[in-house]
Amino acid sequence: MKDKDTVDMLLKEKRLKTFKKWPYGEDSKLNKEAMAAAGFYFIGSKSNPDLVRCFLCFKELDGWEEEDDPWLDFLVQSAACINFGRMTMKERGEEVPLLPLGAAEQVEGPRQVLL
Numbered sequence: 001m002k003d004k005d006t007v008d009m010l011l012k013e014k015r016l017k018t019f020k021k022w023p024y025g026e027d028s029k030l031n032k033e034a035m036a037a038a039g040f041y042f043i044g045s046k047s048n049p050d051l052v053r054c055f056l057c058f059k060e061l062d063g064w065e066e067e068d069d070p071w072l073d074f075l076v077q078s079a080a081c082i083n084f085g086r087m088t089m090k091e092r093g094e095e096v097p098l099l100p101l102g103a104a105e106q107v108e109g110p111r112q113v114l115l
């Protein structure tokens with residue numbers, strides 16, 4: 001798959017559209033709506049079916065598990081980015097999910113893909 005224009009991915013609506021072959025369903029915590037809201041867009045392939053990228057810091061994450069939470073897990077990986085992301089999302093009037101305090105210490109995130 002060719003990389004999407006990342007400028008395009010500033011909009012949650014656009015990010016949401018990339019999750020065409022996303023392996024998690026609507027009833028999963030990892031539903032595409034939640035992923036897009038957390039700032040991710042889908043860049044996966046056959047060999048990497050759950051690979052996503054953050055539109056702000058370009059970190060790529062895969063190896064998601066059903067019980068993962070896109071917000072919490074990314075916070076573990078990139079606290080600064082998610083804070084910035086939440087701020088900019090708020091400015092654009094997007095709905096920003098709240099993180100429970102101290103939750104980040106309790107989760108093991110998906111592994112970060114080394115470039």
Ligand SMILES: [Zn+2]
Pocket residue numbers: 054055056057058059078081082
């Ligand atoms: Zn990021």
